[in-house]
Amino acid sequence: MILDSKIPAGPVAEKWTKHKFNVKLVNPANKRKYDVIVVGTGLAGASAAASLAELGYNVKAFCFQDSPRRAHSIAAQGGINAAKNYQNDGDSVYRLFYDTVKGGDYRAREGNVYRLAEVSVSIIDQCVAQGVPFAREYGGLLANRSFGGAQVSRTFYARGQTGQQLLLGAYSALSRQVANGKVKLYPRTEMMDVVTVDGKARGIITRNLITGAVESHSAHAVLLCTGGYGNVFFLSTNAMGSNVTAAWRAHKKGAYMANPCFTQIHPTCIPVSGDHQSKLTLMSESLRNDGRVWVPATVTMAEKLRKGQIKANDIPENERDYFLERKYPSFGNLVPRDVASRNAKYVCDEGRGVNETGEAVFLDFRDAIKRDGRKTIEGKYGNLFDMYKQITGEDPYEVPMMIYPAVHYTMGGLWVDYNLMTTVPGLYALGEANFSDHGANRLGASALMQGLADGYFVIPYTIGDYLAQTPYDKIPTDHPEFKKAEKEVQDRIQKLLTIKGEKTVDHFHKRLGKIMWNYCGMARTEEGLKKAKQMIKDLKAEFWTNVNVLGANEELNQSLEKAHRVADFIELGELMVDDALNRNESCGGHFREEYQTPDGEALRDDENFAYVAAWKYMGEGQEEELHKEPLVFENVKLTQRSYK
Amino acid sequence: MNLTLKIWRQKNNSDKGGFKEYKVSDISKDMSFLEMLDVLNEQLTEKGEDPVHFDHDCREGICGMCSLYINGNPHGPLQTTTCQLHMRSFNDGETITIEPWRAKAFPVMKDLVVDRSAFDRIIQAGGYVSVNTGGVPDANEIPIPKTIADLAMDAAQCIGCGACVAACKNASAMLFTSAKVSQLALLPQGQVERKRRAEKMVAQMDEEGFGACTNTGACEAQCPKGISITNIARMNREYFSAVVSNTELV
Amino acid sequence: MSWVSKTLSSTLGRKLLMALTGLFLILFLVVHLAGNLQLLLPDGGDSFNVYAHTMANNPFIKVVSIGNFAFILLHVIYSIVLTQHNKKSRPVAYAMSNEGKSSTWASRNMGILGTVILIFLVVHLKGFWYEAKFGTLPTTMIDGESFSDIYAIVAAAYANIWYVLIYVVSMGFLAFHLSHGFASAFQTLGLNHVKYSPLIQKVGAGFSILIPALFALIPIVMYIQSLS
Incomplete structure (x- = not known):
């Protein structure tokens, strides 16, 4: 299959406008004849469901949590980018576009990214109109800050809880449509499979998490807004329930998975404290605006520190290595996430890490407090400092914070065209679930932007193009394809429940996580990846013979829920390794040790790898088939990213 | 241990x-x-x-x-x-x-899992500004005093966990409901539907079977986000003034 | 349902009635205390008897006193309705509860406090109001006019140590009831403001101590007087 991205021809700045004019429209009176399923109620899902319902489509919205408001978008702290140029500091749609393509290490589509930058301004307007209480200046206008490697202040924020406020805005719009009867809500419901009829997505199979009932839902189009798959690493900043199941089921039904190895490791997370750790907590990278990252200059000093013989504050200035400021004088502590993370790993690998585990670096606010006063720092980061103290028991006003990178976001995801449609007609992927806009690395404050762009301003246009060409007829849920899919789901449930092995689901998940982190994490090698592939194969075999899932299907059964998700994570893990093995270059979040510049920076191979790697599922036990979508850069000049 | x-x-x-x-x-x-x-x-x-x-x-x-x-x-x-x-x-x-x-x-x-969908239904009753996607004014068109935006944010921080209900001896949902009513009552964007919202959300809260507020302040003391009971007072104000002045029979 | 009855049957409407009647009763306490303090004037009860006479015969006061009874009744009835509703809102109680950490005892036990005050009220009305209204009263001459000598009845009652004790203890309950009720009424009315609420809290605290203390002072002083 030749992957057609359907990017409109013409100058990049006109593509979206032209496309909006060219797409087919559904007559207002006919919209009510179409049913749309939206899976996931995060920023992308809630905004899409609300916007489509406003247009008149009948929407069914599904989430596994007890309420749409719990979706993990809520945890995003720092902010949302928009090319408003309210600060008069030289920002523009073009600059945001350029920064995003460059930040993504030139592995994103120009057309998509430009559209993202273009609609970013409308997102802020929309959110403010919904009553999102963004931070403001005393004059009453919106405040901005510079964020994560951007040299303009284009980030809008609501204290350290921007994701929460944006999600609650989208949730309120969704709630309004529920009250209007245009959205039917299915909380505590997990999508188990996509149903295709004549090659088109026509519905989903779900499991009611309270009763265990396996049910069919028919529609004219299905939107997967199910987030990323960072939990394949077991430890990540994702919510405990975040999973790849919906996307993976879709993948197995024919949707290609693109660039799965592109995962983002976030530099400012609270370090792991022990084996009991169930998840990692991110602290907004806005902390890097004022905090200085350092480790002891020598291994001996670091060892003393780890043994508790000296304290961080005892280390004199000349014995401290502010390694980011040293290596990247112009960006300093504000280098992009992948660069900051990798450098933290390097100094820890050298033996200069500072935690008991040796896997942490300092993030020090001593100088900022001295310069601006404690009160100012408290105003900016008070809630983050409190959170840090809550978790670690240490007071960051007195001693430097310790941070270490953690898996945070997955740039890879379901392959979609310019209309956000996957390779299965009628099946769409929005937000983090798709691969489209961030290339090999996502810039800070861009995830919220993309989720809302897809949901509020892209899908309402592009879905019409598809539906306008789809007959109104509904497919009844007793159609053989639905029955077949239901049966498959039930069989799988029964299989999981009858293995009755010796190990818990979490046991397998943790093992998978270790394999992924060690071999497919911050730095990857061909040898390691090959080893990992075999280990994952073995793990999969063991899982299906030795997992212990207690209880029955017909009840709230959290072990069973997890078992489904972990089974899919294992399969995804193998594909991620394949993808990482295939990509013989280093770019963004994907760092292959074999491919680096003499001073340790990522070495891209634009000649051979300027493409999207889209993988096609070929059946149980088969190697997946690689399809390439070449990336064409007409506007942005490919250079080596330099933050020096 | x-x-x-x-x-x-x-x-x-x-x-x-x-x-x-x-x-x-x-x-x-x-x-x-x-x-x-x-x-x-x-x-x-x-x-x-x-x-x-x-x-x-x-x-x-x-x-x-x-x-x-x-x-x-x-x-x-x-x-x-x-x-x-x-x-x-x-x-x-x-x-x-x-x-x-x-x-x-x-x-x-x-076991320890409860159904909190009552909270969703309270929001569905009116915890929103009725604007469709698109067609809204520029974000900076209406200046909002920083202090008002901050107060709105204080209320908007509610995470909907239900600790207020759990803490209250009457199992009252006043803190939750008032946080949303307050946020939108404070902001200019929420003015248009202000009266209708207060009346509808209070009615839904009652319908769900939550208790009445007796101002013990336990909810505020136990709220993980420190939502203040000044929001409850504000909702009372909003509700009473809506009831007497609303020209729409809600 | 009309909008009025709908509002008054909502939890907020019911609370509004509690607050308004409560505030009226607070006002009543002040007026009542001002009158009663005349019992302590060293004029053998003349001022008090004149005052009692005025109160009993002024048509305006008569209307107010009917209103007062109505408000007490409303306050009681609505408190029962609300308490029942609140009980139903938590059908299964917690096995372990640490409520004392997050709220005051008085705020959680307004019902118990109110019940005790209600019982006191019955005793109090039986002892004085009922006697004054329907009993046969001694008379006394003040400035050549004949007045009912209510002072004599009060003095006789307060010569009884048990009666005095009941009064003093009841005033303690009233103090606790007011310690929550005063500020709570303002909160229910929506009168919460960063500038004025601290003042309301302080006045409420002062009020809840001062008024019951002065009420309690009267029987104590009169008991001591009766000893000599």
């Missing part, structure tokens, strides 16, 4: 339920409370016993999914969410009593 856990077990909504005691040992002080329960569940699963079901998701104190009434306090002894509670807040040898949120409007689904 070695601990005795007294946990409410209930098979499903119609089961009567009761307490069961469990012992856990070698608990690290650095564990979060939920990680301690993870340890218990791993042990139970290995023994072939049904693990304890509880709600949780983000485990960073923002999604509002975790609940648990621990030793007589919602979210335990600290003013934070259960997922942010760490075992250093407990002592070796202690017995910890863990119950689900108790309220007529929050029926128990299993």
Whole structure:
């Protein structure tokens, strides 16, 4: 299959406008004849469901949590980018576009990214109109800050809880449509499979998490807004329930998975404290605006520190290595996430890490407090400092914070065209679930932007193009394809429940996580990846013979829920390794040790790898088939990213 | 640390339920409370016993999914969410009593899991500004005084966990409802539907079977986000003035 | 349902009635206390008897006193309705509760406090109001006019140590009831402001101590007087 991205021809700045004019429209009176399923109620899902319902489509919205408001978008702290140029500091749609393509290490589509930058301004307007209480200046206008490697202040924020406020805005719009009867809500419901009829997505199979009932839902189009798959690493900043199941089921039904190895490791997370750790907590990278990252200059000093013989504050200035400021004088502590993370790993690998585990670096606010006063720092980061103290028991006003990178976001995801449609007609992927806009690395404050762009301003246009060409007829849920899919789901449930092995689901998940982190994490090698592939194969075999899932299907059964998700994570893990093995270059979040510049920076191979790697599922036990979508850069000049 | 856990077990909504005691040992002080329960569940699963079901998701104190009434306090002894509670807040040898949120409007689904969809229905009754996507004015068109935006944000921080209901001796949802009413009453964007919103949300809150507020202030004291009861006063104001002046019969 | 009855049957409407009647009763306490303090004037009860006479015969006061009874009744009835509703809102109680950490005892036990005050009220009305209205009263001459000598009845009652004790203890309950009720009424009315609420809290605290204390002072002083 030749992957057609359907990017409109013409100058990049006109593509979206032209496309909006060219797409087919559904007559207002006919919209009510179409049913749309939206899976996931995060920023992308809630905004899409609300916007489509406003247009008149009948929407069914599904989430596994007890309420749409719990979706993990809520945890995003720092902010949302928009090319408003309210600060008069030289920002523009073009600059945001350029920064995003460059930040993504030139592995994103120009057309998509430009559209993202273009609609970013409308997102802020929309959110403010919904009553999102963004931070403001005393004059009453919106405040901005510079964020994560951007040299303009284009980030809008609501204290350290921007994701929460944006999600609650989208949730309120969704709630309004529920009250209007245009959205039917299915909380505590997990999508188990996509149903295709004549090659088109026509519905989903779900499991009611309270009763265990396996049910069919028919529609004219299905939107997967199910987030990323960072939990394949077991430890990540994702919510405990975040999973790849919906996307993976879709993948197995024919949707290609693109660039799965592109995962983002976030530099400012609270370090792991022990084996009991169930998840990692991110602290907004806005902390890097004022905090200085350092480790002891020598291994001996670091060892003393780890043994508790000296304290961080005892280390004199000349014995401290502010390694980011040293290596990247112009960006300093504000280098992009992948660069900051990798450098933290390097100094820890050298033996200069500072935690008991040796896997942490300092993030020090001593100088900022001295310069601006404690009160100012408290105003900016008070809630983050409190959170840090809550978790670690240490007071960051007195001693430097310790941070270490953690898996945070997955740039890879379901392959979609310019209309956000996957390779299965009628099946769409929005937000983090798709691969489209961030290339090999996502810039800070861009995830919220993309989720809302897809949901509020892209899908309402592009879905019409598809539906306008789809007959109104509904497919009844007793159609053989639905029955077949239901049966498959039930069989799988029964299989999981009858293995009755010796190990818990979490046991397998943790093992998978270790394999992924060690071999497919911050730095990857061909040898390691090959080893990992075999280990994952073995793990999969063991899982299906030795997992212990207690209880029955017909009840709230959290072990069973997890078992489904972990089974899919294992399969995804193998594909991620394949993808990482295939990509013989280093770019963004994907760092292959074999491919680096003499001073340790990522070495891209634009000649051979300027493409999207889209993988096609070929059946149980088969190697997946690689399809390439070449990336064409007409506007942005490919250079080596330099933050020096 | 070695601990005795007294946990409410209930098979499903119609089961009567009761307490069961469990012992856990070698608990690290650095564990979060939920990680301690993870340890218990791993042990139970290995023994072939049904693990304890509880709600949780983000485990960073923002999604509002975790609940648990621990030793007589919602979210335990600290003013934070259960997922942010760490075992250093407990002592070796202690017995910890863990119950689900108790309220007529929050029926128990299993063990410690309750149904909080009543909160969703309260928001559906009017916790929004009725604007469709697109066609809205520029974000900077209406300046909002910083102090007002900050007050709105104070209220908007609510995570909808239900600790206020759990803490209240009357199982009242006034703090939750008032937080949303307040946020939108403060902001210019919320003015248009101000009266209708207050009336409808209060009516829905009552319909769900929550208790009445007796101003004990327990909700504020136990709210993990420190939502203030000044919001309740504001909602009272909003409601009474809406009732007497609204030209629409809601 | 009309909008009025709908509002008054909402939890907020019911609370509004509690607050308004409560505030009226607070006002009544002040007026009542001002009158009663005349019992302590060293004029053998003349001022008090004149005052009592005026109160009993002024048509305006008569209307107010009917209103007062109505408000007490409303306050009681609505408190029962609300308490029942609140009880139903939590059908299964917690096995372990640490409520004392997050709220005051008085705020959680307004019902108990109110019940005790209600019982006191019955005793109090039986002892004085009923006697004055329907009993046969001694008379006294003041400035050549004949007045009912209510002072004599009060003095006789307060010579009884048990009666005095009941009064003093009841005033303690009233103090606790007011310690929550005063500020709570303002909160229910929506009168919460960063500038004025601290003042309301302080006045409420002062009021809840001062008024019951002065009420309690009267029987104590009169008891001591009766000893000599």
